[in-house]
Amino acid sequence: MKDVVSVVGVGCAKFGDRFDASYEDLIVEAATAAFADAAMGPDQIDAAVLGTYSPSNSMGKAGSSLADSLRIYGKPITRVENYCATGTDAFRHACLAVASGAHECVLVVGAEKMKDRPSRGAPMEGKHPLFGYGATAPGLFALAANRYMSVYNVTKSSLAKVSVKNHANGAKNPLAHVQSEVTEEQVLKAPIIAWPFGLYDCCPTTDGAAAAIVMRTSAARKIKPNAPSVRGLGLAVTTARPYLDPDFAYTGFPCTTMAANQAYAMAGIKDPRKEIHLAEVHDCFTWTEITNYEDLGFCKKGEGWRFIEDGISTLQGELPVNPSGGLKSSGHPIGASGVRMVYEVTKQLRGEAGPRQVKNARIGLAHNVGGPGAVSCVIVLAQA
Amino acid sequence: MNIGIIASGIALPRFALQSEHLKSAWGSSSKGDRAVCFHDEDAVTLGVQAALAAGGDGLPGIDGVVCASVSPPFAERSTAVQIAAACDGGELECQDLAGARRGGMGGLRAAFAAIASGDKKQVLVIATDTRHGEPRSAQEGSFGHGAAAFVVGTENPGAIIVGHAGAFSDYVEAYRIDGEKFVRSEGGRLERTEGVTRPATTAIRAALKRAGVSASDVRHFAFGSSDSSAAQAVAKACEFNKDTAVDCGLGSIGDLGSATVGWALAFALERAKPGDVIVAAAIGDGADAVVLRATEAIANARSRVSSRDLISALRPVPSYSRYLTWRGELGSAPDSPGVSAVLLHHDEPMLTRRIGYRCTACQLVAYPMAKLCGRCRSEKVESHRLARTGTVFTFTRDRLFPNVEPETAMLVIDLDGGGRIFVQGTDCEPSELEVGTKVELVYRKFHGASDLPSYYWKARPLTKKEPS
Numbered sequence: 001m002k003d004v005v006s007v008v009g010v011g012c013a014k015f016g017d018r019f020d021a022s023y024e025d026l027i028v029e030a031a032t033a034a035f036a037d038a039a040m041g042p043d044q045i046d047a048a049v050l051g052t053y054s055p056s057n058s059m060g061k062a063g064s065s066l067a068d069s070l071r072i073y074g075k076p077i078t079r080v081e082n083y084c085a086t087g088t089d090a091f092r093h094a095c096l097a098v099a100s101g102a103h104e105c106v107l108v109v110g111a112e113k114m115k116d117r118p119s120r121g122a123p124m125e126g127k128h129p130l131f132g133y134g135a136t137a138p139g140l141f142a143l144a145a146n147r148y149m150s151v152y153n154v155t156k157s158s159l160a161k162v163s164v165k166n167h168a169n170g171a172k173n174p175l176a177h178v179q180s181e182v183t184e185e186q187v188l189k190a191p192i193i194a195w196p197f198g199l200y201d202c203c204p205t206t207d208g209a210a211a212a213i214v215m216r217t218s219a220a221r222k223i224k225p226n227a228p229s230v231r232g233l234g235l236a237v238t239t240a241r242p243y244l245d246p247d248f249a250y251t252g253f254p255c256t257t258m259a260a261n262q263a264y265a266m267a268g269i270k271d272p273r274k275e276i277h278l279a280e281v282h283d284c285f286t287w288t289e290i291t292n293y294e295d296l297g298f299c300k301k302g303e304g305w306r307f308i309e310d311g312i313s314t315l316q317g318e319l320p321v322n323p324s325g326g327l328k329s330s331g332h333p334i335g336a337s338g339v340r341m342v343y344e345v346t347k348q349l350r351g352e353a354g355p356r357q358v359k360n361a362r363i364g365l366a367h368n369v370g371g372p373g374a375v376s377c378v379i380v381l382a383q384a
Numbered sequence: 385m386n387i388g389i390i391a392s393g394i395a396l397p398r399f400a401l402q403s404e405h406l407k408s409a410w411g412s413s414s415k416g417d418r419a420v421c422f423h424d425e426d427a428v429t430l431g432v433q434a435a436l437a438a439g440g441d442g443l444p445g446i447d448g449v450v451c452a453s454v455s456p457p458f459a460e461r462s463t464a465v466q467i468a469a470a471c472d473g474g475e476l477e478c479q480d481l482a483g484a485r486r487g488g489m490g491g492l493r494a495a496f497a498a499i500a501s502g503d504k505k506q507v508l509v510i511a512t513d514t515r516h517g518e519p520r521s522a523q524e525g526s527f528g529h530g531a532a533a534f535v536v537g538t539e540n541p542g543a544i545i546v547g548h549a550g551a552f553s554d555y556v557e558a559y560r561i562d563g564e565k566f567v568r569s570e571g572g573r574l575e576r577t578e579g580v581t582r583p584a585t586t587a588i589r590a591a592l593k594r595a596g597v598s599a600s601d602v603r604h605f606a607f608g609s610s611d612s613s614a615a616q617a618v619a620k621a622c623e624f625n626k627d628t629a630v631d632c633g634l635g636s637i638g639d640l641g642s643a644t645v646g647w648a649l650a651f652a653l654e655r656a657k658p659g660d661v662i663v664a665a666a667i668g669d670g671a672d673a674v675v676l677r678a679t680e681a682i683a684n685a686r687s688r689v690s691s692r693d694l695i696s697a698l699r700p701v702p703s704y705s706r707y708l709t710w711r712g713e714l715g716s717a718p719d720s721p722g723v724s725a726v727l728l729h730h731d732e733p734m735l736t737r738r739i740g741y742r743c744t745a746c747q748l749v750a751y752p753m754a755k756l757c758g759r760c761r762s763e764k765v766e767s768h769r770l771a772r773t774g775t776v777f778t779f780t781r782d783r784l785f786p787n788v789e790p791e792t793a794m795l796v797i798d799l800d801g802g803g804r805i806f807v808q809g810t811d812c813e814p815s816e817l818e819v820g821t822k823v824e825l826v827y828r829k830f831h832g833a834s835d836l837p838s839y840y841w842k843a844r845p846l847t848k849k850e851p852s
Contacts, residue, residue, distance in 0.1 A: 241806075
């Protein structure tokens with residue numbers, strides 16, 4: 001996929017405890033910024049995709065949450081929900097719509113108002129006596145982390161270094177939820193949420209929205225000569241119940257590898273470690289980033305902990321990962337996260353990332369994984 | 385400066401639990417009817433109704449709110465603040481009076497003091513209660529639900545507060561233990577004298593003395609009890625004239641708790657003529673008494689909704705059993721639908737009997753039973769009961785999982801003979817369960833996912849002594 005679809009504009013709302021704003025307000029904040037960035041208005045949009053896990057409290061589970069927020073009526077608007085890969089999958093759908101020729105210009109918005117719900121952030125909505133009740137995101141990811149740490153003799157200290165790195169990057173990102181650095185000692189001494197994850201191993205519960213506008217590259221270049229183009233898209237769905245699958249190794253997430261391989265094939269990437277210059281990956285918990293290094297092919301299985309220990313993924317490293325501060329600092333408003341990653345990669349490829357700018361970034365990657373381990377989506381973008 | 389009542393409002397629910405309902409249910413013979421809440425009403429909603437009747441939308445001119453209730457829906461959260469917010473009163477100073485049902489009169493006295501000191505200009509005083517009697521108890525036949533509200537201020541009051549006083553009593557009269565739903569009371573003659581007559585008489589005499597009013601001048605007596613003989617006894621002890629005690633229709637609505645005296649005072653204000661002296665007294669771990677004198681502006685002080693209209697609007701609850709569902713005594717709350725019996729029926733083999741499958745094509749053993757093999761998609765799967773022993777493949781200790789214990793061990797277990805299962809740990813500290821720990825499954829109460837009890841298998845460390 002080359003020079004077919006480009007990202008002509010991006011926008012991102014301030015992520016955080018947005019007690020001042022409604023779900024709709026966040027969408028307007030993000031979309032208004034994206035329209036301004038693309039030098040266009042809502043009338044130039046042919047279609048829209050809303051990526052959201054839990055739509056507005058005042059509207060139903062439909063595209064209408066986007067229509068009523070932006071007052072865009074009468075156009076095709078689709079709502080996408082795919083666990084924590086919701087945002088990147090929404091972006092993927094918009095790209096496919098443009099690539100197919102069905103639409104010229106498509107708006108993607110990811111939005112989530114996590115703090116409008118009582119306690120514990122992500123809701124478990126099921127009523128099944130065994131599967132629906134009580135299971136928590138940190139608990140489910142911790143199952144994999146503990147197996148990995150047991151198999152590869154990894155300690156909490158390696159996990160903590162991911163937190164230290166992403167906090168340092170987040171401190172340079174004015175849109176991040178958390179903008180403060182932490183020490184490894186602070187991370188290790190924090191209260192436990194679900195072993196081995198302590199408070200600073202977990203991303204915060206956050207409100208946020210992000211938007212991107214995609215167009216046919218030929219048209220996009222006329223509006224914005226430096227609009228990055230979409231090189232690769234991948235999506236893979238595996239079991240959401242790895243805890244019942246006797247074949248599941250629990251040392252990583254094969255769905256990430258499958259999605260990445262689709263995207264790499266489309267982009268013509270043979271050696272991701274060398275050909276990718278920055279990556280925004282799904283660090284919902286510190287260990288998740290470590291397995292992502294491996295599952296995305298940046299290093300071998302079982303060596304991800306070394307990748308962080310060796311400093312390869314720092315802002316100044318060989319392959320900077322999560323220059324935005326990641327989910328750890330930005331927060332993880334589920335549907336918004338993937339689109340925020342597209343925002344970050346676009347800014348980086350345009351050289352507009354300020355103090356967190358990665359040098360000589362020409363190819364960037366965005367990655368979500370959810371479920372845990374059930375769904376992964378990978379996006380590859382290239383400098384114009 | 386004359387301080388007094390410049391407006392008032394009363395509120396009742398629309399339903400009556402009638403003596404016939406209780407007679408047919410229990411064969412008991414309670415007297416009269418009770419005004420009772422619909423399923424979506426509580427002390428806050430009734431308080432809002434009364435507050436709006438007294439103060440109007442936006443509570444114009446009011447700079448303070450006091451609310452008395454012994455049945456607030458929240459043990460910790462201000463009833464006054466919730467009511468003020470619902471009335472759109474702005475950022476008013478709000479206080480709550482709880483613990484004893486004389487709080488309504490205490491509120492009037494506090495409002496008077498606040499205005500006299502110059503701290504406030506107009507104070508809204510609310511008393512609201514929805515006390516529920518236990519089914520088949522005497523209280524079920526005597527407790528009603530209602531609210532009363534008064535605006536106290538200096539702008540042309542319809543009834544001036546000319547004196548007020550309180551009295552102490554630590555006799556254990558009515559009480560409700562924290563966490564319990566129902567009020568308890570021993571009753572009896574000593575309760576009548578020590579809990580009611582003595583403190584009420586003491587407070588009234590002191591208030592009259594401060595007001596410089598003699599007992600024979602009192603025209604209306606509003607008393608905070610639905611027991612008319614108690615009101616008569618207090619009136620007699622205070623040497624009021626014979627027809628002074630107000631019969632305000634409590635026989636049709638029941639004992640309104642904190643709101644009883646407010647209702648009786650509102651009733652008296654409806655009937656008072658300029659110059660009439662009114663005594664209002666509330667009881668409950670002591671007493672509070674207020675002496676008022678009606679002015680030429682008495683019409684201003686009358687409730688915008690009349691007591692007669694509220695009583696005539698009452699209609700019988702559709703049935704006693706429906707009433708019990710409103711009170712949560714029957715059936716389950718609709719907002720927690722819980723586990724369906726249908727789901728438990730079709731998942732019973734999995735939940736209760738650990739039924740998984742063996743694939744005859746690829747020999748995989750897995751859980752739960754399925755139509756297609758999870759590894760090779762073959763339809764050649766046969767029912768297979770999983771073993772009760774196995775090894776922890778991975779784990780976590782989750783501190784967010786809802787549990788009475790601070791940590792819950794969550795375990796992925798590879799069972800002996802095949803199959804993987806995801807269960808909670810039990811019978812040990814969660815830290816005793818790690819990768820490689822040998823465990824056995826035991827059948828346990830699972831969790832409170834719904835009102836329907838759930839059971840499932842949990843894992844505990846296998847000891848060498850115990851056969852499995």
